[in-house]
Amino acid sequence: xxxxxxxxxxxxxxxxxxxxxxxxxxxxxxxxxxxxxxxxxxxxxxxxxxxxxxxxxxxxxxxxxxxxxxxxxxxxxxxxxxxxxxxxxxxxxxxxxxxxxxxxxxxxxxxxxxxxxxxxxxxxxxxxxxxxxxxxxxxxxxxxxxxxxxxxxxxxxxxxxxxxxxxxxxxxxxxxxxxxxxxxxxxxxxxxxxxxxxxxxxxxxxxxxxxxxxxxxxxxxxxxxxxxxxxxxxxxxxxxxxxxxxxxxxxxxxxxxxxxxxxxxxxxxxxxxxxxxxxxxxxxxxxxxxxxxxxxxxxxxxxxxxxxxxxxxxxxxxxxxxxxxxxxxxxxxxxxxxxx
Amino acid sequence: xxxxxxxxxxxxxxxxxxxxxxxxxxxxxxxxxxxxxxxxxxxxxxxxxxxxxxxxxxxxxxxxxxxxxxxxxxxxxxxxxxxxxxxxxxxxxxxxxxxxxxxxxxxxxxxxxxxxxxxxxxxxxxxxxxxxxxxxxxxxxxxxxxxxxxxxxxxxxxxxxxxxxxxxxxxxxxxxxxxxxxxxxxxxxxxxxxxxxxxxxxxxxxxxxxxxxxxxxxxxxxxxxxxxxxxxxxxxxxxxxxxxxxxxxxxxxxxxxxxxxxxxxxxxxxxxxxxxxxxxxxxxxxxxxxxxxxxxxxxxxxxxxxxxxxxxxxxxxxxxxxxxx
Ligand SMILES: Cc1ncc(C[n+]2csc(CCOP(=O)(O)OP(=O)(O)O)c2C)c(N)n1
Numbered sequence: 147x148x149x150x151x152x153x154x155x156x157x158x159x160x161x162x163x164x165x166x167x168x169x170x171x172x173x174x175x176x177x178x179x180x181x182x183x184x185x186x187x188x189x190x191x192x193x194x195x196x197x198x199x200x201x202x203x204x205x206x207x208x209x210x211x212x213x214x215x216x217x218x219x220x221x222x223x224x225x226x227x228x229x230x231x232x233x234x235x236x237x238x239x240x241x242x243x244x245x246x247x248x249x250x251x252x253x254x255x256x257x258x259x260x261x262x263x264x265x266x267x268x269x270x271x272x273x274x275x276x277x278x279x280x281x282x283x284x285x286x287x288x289x290x291x292x293x294x295x296x297x298x299x300x301x302x303x304x305x306x307x308x309x310x311x312x313x314x315x316x317x318x319x320x321x322x323x324x325x326x327x328x329x330x331x332x333x334x335x336x337x338x339x340x341x342x343x344x345x346x347x348x349x350x351x352x353x354x355x356x357x358x359x360x361x362x363x364x365x366x367x368x369x370x371x372x373x374x375x376x377x378x379x380x381x382x383x384x385x386x387x388x389x390x391x392x393x394x395x396x397x398x399x400x401x402x403x404x405x406x407x408x409x410x411x412x413x414x415x416x417x418x419x420x421x422x423x424x425x426x427x428x429x430x431x432x433x434x435x436x437x438x439x440x441x442x443x444x445x446x447x448x449x450x451x452x453x454x455x456x457x458x459x460x461x462x463x464x465x466x467x468x469x470x471x472x473x474x475x476x477x478x479x480x481x482x483x484x485x486x
Numbered sequence: 487x488x489x490x491x492x493x494x495x496x497x498x499x500x501x502x503x504x505x506x507x508x509x510x511x512x513x514x515x516x517x518x519x520x521x522x523x524x525x526x527x528x529x530x531x532x533x534x535x536x537x538x539x540x541x542x543x544x545x546x547x548x549x550x551x552x553x554x555x556x557x558x559x560x561x562x563x564x565x566x567x568x569x570x571x572x573x574x575x576x577x578x579x580x581x582x583x584x585x586x587x588x589x590x591x592x593x594x595x596x597x598x599x600x601x602x603x604x605x606x607x608x609x610x611x612x613x614x615x616x617x618x619x620x621x622x623x624x625x626x627x628x629x630x631x632x633x634x635x636x637x638x639x640x641x642x643x644x645x646x647x648x649x650x651x652x653x654x655x656x657x658x659x660x661x662x663x664x665x666x667x668x669x670x671x672x673x674x675x676x677x678x679x680x681x682x683x684x685x686x687x688x689x690x691x692x693x694x695x696x697x698x699x700x701x702x703x704x705x706x707x708x709x710x711x712x713x714x715x716x717x718x719x720x721x722x723x724x725x726x727x728x729x730x731x732x733x734x735x736x737x738x739x740x741x742x743x744x745x746x747x748x749x750x751x752x753x754x755x756x757x758x759x760x761x762x763x764x765x766x767x768x769x770x771x772x773x774x775x776x777x778x779x780x781x782x783x784x785x786x787x788x789x790x791x792x793x794x795x796x797x798x799x800x801x802x803x804x805x806x807x808x809x810x811x
Contacts, residue, residue, distance in 0.1 A: 184605025184783060236605065236782035247607045247781030263609040264570065265539050298538035299570070326539055327516045334538040400604060401659075417520050477788035481777045 147203065147371035150364060152445050158202055158363050159436055159446070160454050162194040165218040166433050167458040168227055171466050172217065172234060172248070173409055176398060179470060180406045182235050183398075187248040188215040192361075192393040193321055195432035198222055199366025200289060200319055200388070203374045209257040209279070210289040211272040213296070214249035215321075216261045223256040231465035237472035244475045245483060266292060266299035269318070273305040276316035276383075287377045288316045289370070294344055294387075295326030298334060306351040306385065313382035317373040320344060320385065321360060323392040328417045348385035360388035361432040391427040488664055492657045495632040495664045496597070499639035500559055502668065504529050510643055511551060513537050514544065514561025514597075541567050545574040548594040549582065549648075557643060558594045565598035565652055566612050579648040580623030591646040595639070601692060601742050602655035603790060607781040613742040613774070615652045615691070616749035619719045625649040625673060626719040630694035632662025634717055637671030645673065654692035674721030678730070682710030685736040685800050688727055689713060690749055693740040693791060700796035711800060719749050727753065728761040735766035736803045740791055745773040770799040 150158075169189045175182055190197065197218040204210070212219055220230060225241065233240030234248045241251055252260040259275055262268040272290030279286035296302055297320055309316050322344055324331050331338035337346050348355025354376075358369040366388055373384035395410045410416055414424040440446050446454075490498070504510045504525075513535040518526040525534045537544050541562070548558040562568055568575055575596065582592045601613040618626050625647050629635040635653060642649040679694060680701050689697035694715045701711040712730050716723055731737050737757055741750035750771045757769060772791045780786055 185607060185781060186605075186610075238782075240782075242781075244782030244785065245608075245780045247605060249607055249609075250781075263607070264566065267570075295539045298540045300540070300542050301570075328519045329516050329536055330519070333519060333536055400602070400606070419520075474784050475780075475782050477784040480780050480785035480788045481775055484777045 147368070147375055150367060154202070155364075155440060155445050156450070156454075158198050158367075159440055159451070160458070161198045161222045162363065162433050162436060163454050163458040164227070164461065165194045165197065165221050166191060167455070167462045168221055168230070168465065169217055171231070171462045173394065175235075175466070176407050176409065182470065183248070183407065184236060185247050185249070186214070186397050186400060187234065188397040189394045190215050190218045190392065192427065192432065193323065193390040194218060195363040195436060196321055196360035196366050196388040196390050199363035200291075200370045202363070202367050203371040204257070204289065205287070207257070207284060208287045208289065209259050209275055210291065211259050211268045211275065212261050212291040213265070213268060213293060214261055214263045215293070216249070216251045219291070220251055220253045220256065220258050223253060223258055225253045225256055225258070227461060227465040228468040231462075231469035232472045235469040235472070236474065237469060238475040239468070239472040243479075266296035266301040268292065269296065269301050269305045273309050273314060273316060276309060276314035277312065279315050280312070285378055286315065287374050289319060290316055291319050291321060293326065294320055294322040294324070294331050294335065295329075296320075297344060297347060303350075306348070306353065306383070309383040310351040310353045313380060315377040315380070316383045317370060317377055318383060318385045319370065320387045321390050322387050323390050325392070325396065325413055327396045328413045330418075343387055345385055345387035353383050353385060355385045355387065357387040357389060360390035361430055361435060363432070363436055391430070393428060393431065488666055489661050490632060490664050491659045491661050492629075492632045492635050492653065493659065495636035495662070496639050496653060498664070499636045499669075500643070501525070501528065503640055503643040504533065507557065507643075509556045511556050511558040512561065513558065515539055515563065517561050541571040542574060545571040545596065546578070548596075549574060549579050549592055552592045552594045552648075553582070553590055559643060560594065560596050562596055562598040564610055565600040565614050566609060568596060568598055568650070569614070575650070576618070576621050576624070580621050583647075584623060592648050593646045594648050595642045596648070596650045597639075598650065598652055599655045600652045603779070603786060604656070605781055605783065605786070608778045611779040615650070615719060616741070616743045616747060616752070618650050619722075619749055619752055623647065624720065627651045627673065627717065628691040628719065629653060629717065630657070630691050630715050632660065633664045633669070634671050634677070636664050637669045638673075638717065640668070641670050641673055644670070652691065656692055671717065673718045674723050676714050676716045676723035676726040678712065678726065679715050680711065680713040682712040682734070684710045684734055685712070685738060685804060686727070686730040686734045687711050687713045687738045687740060687796065687800065688753055689715060689740040690719075691742065693742055696791065696793050697740050697796055700793045700800070703793070703797055704800055709800060709804065716753075722753070722756075724756050724760065727757065728764070731757060731761045732764040735764060737765065737769045738796065738799045738803060739769065739771045740796055741771070741773045742791060743774060744776045745771055746776065748773055767803045770803045772796050772799045
């Protein structure tokens, strides 16, 4: 694991700002340009530090797979945010040509092997990519992201078992945001109900399980970095539980044609009537938190931070403009990619 | 009669059956998560439970609870989540009674939304009811109206077989007249939604509305279409369909699924088998093109059946030379 010098820390903040701003613009699109986004979008606001801290550990040939909550990862990998926004707008110029939409952003060239809209189904696939990396013997590592809810699927248990048994070069990163849609972890998870961290699940598969504050990108970098080192040196997988709090609702509400889509209030308020929990999470928002820390430590100045935010805003405005102006795909292109 | 949305009609049936029969259980993901949930309040946590995201466990547990004397209704939200637990759905639930020489029944209901077509992309929009028609022992219901949504759900819960019950997402808020109190729609009885002597249109689930609109447009051209809604695919009321084809001599099938392996293909096969002599033109199927559902709107519309495609298909069969000519 490399030392995080000041440039790298500023780079991390820059990526967090870009993710946040991208998703602000996705959310804003529902009002600013009604009807442009169809289908479901799932935001990762609150998880930026976790995403950036994790991806900062990657070497150029490493790979990753994620869930449908997938906007943040390609931004860090350097994927064109214009193409990403155009994809979410269903345009021909989109990252996936308008075939996948928000839930299926993929950029294989940059190591982002894909996503699944079906909970936990990416976990065995990432495990397979790690198997490929193992036999290819080029020292590649795979990062596999999923939610706390996904750890209740058989696909999770089955994959962790194989990965540990075969000592595959993979790091399982569970982004625990406390919720599966409107269900709280302690309502669906035996470990959570017993007051244990979900990382204890690793014990069942004889691999290390660690819990980290997912709101602190440096802590995430160190924890995931240690797991990546372990994976790269052939010692096998680690389960990292990264504790985050998503600041938006699970996803936007889909309604029948004619009624605009919108984001509901966060489940803590809407379902559980607990605004205190939500407000506390807002106060811990990782983006201003990390900014404050870097400014306080003299790593960057407040002006520099403002410039970073402004350039993220400009970049994402350009992404929105590009997405809006781009053409829709030709209808008959619909069957193009069914077979190779 | 009260006018309520399709989804409320389904809930009304589950609620009514839970009141009537203590052995009915209701569980699934993201239901009854907070104390103000109406099912939880009415029936308590023994009978109403939130489950983890564990479809194999949920459906397998429904099989087990059914074997132990209960009648579980499993909330699956989206039909495609059932695919995670395909073995329980196809290889366990419907085969248990048979393999045990009739010792046990497996009365359970798998409640699943299907075929949403508003940009949910590849993994959330499938129309998969046809897949289950080839599974002996599994009942399949696809309500197209609020009244049927209620009546078929009540029947499904009382049925001693496992039932896969598919409701269409775009109908969720569609209001309809629903009979108050007990309302049962028998399995295996198609509904003739519109009478006509020129062509038979058999439409499935959400496609019934499209077929009705198409039939109205055709009426403007002097073509009278008879629109049949099978309502259940297993059992399948071929009698009503064949009788209609005997009358009209022409058949158009409308299914939101891709054609191969679909319900429409099965019905076409049955008509070719049993009603061939009544056909005055080849059967025409209006189905989704063979593709995964794309995210972007123009491509999605291109793939799926539409009113225009139904009208075109009817015009085509009526303009065609007679079979064997
Ligand atoms: C197999 C399956 N079951 C149910 C769903 C519906 N669903 C979509 S997201 C979600 C919650 C997942 O929670 P978690 O894994 O914690 O991830 P998060 O969305 O909180 O990031 C559910 C239940 C699904 N997509 N796939």
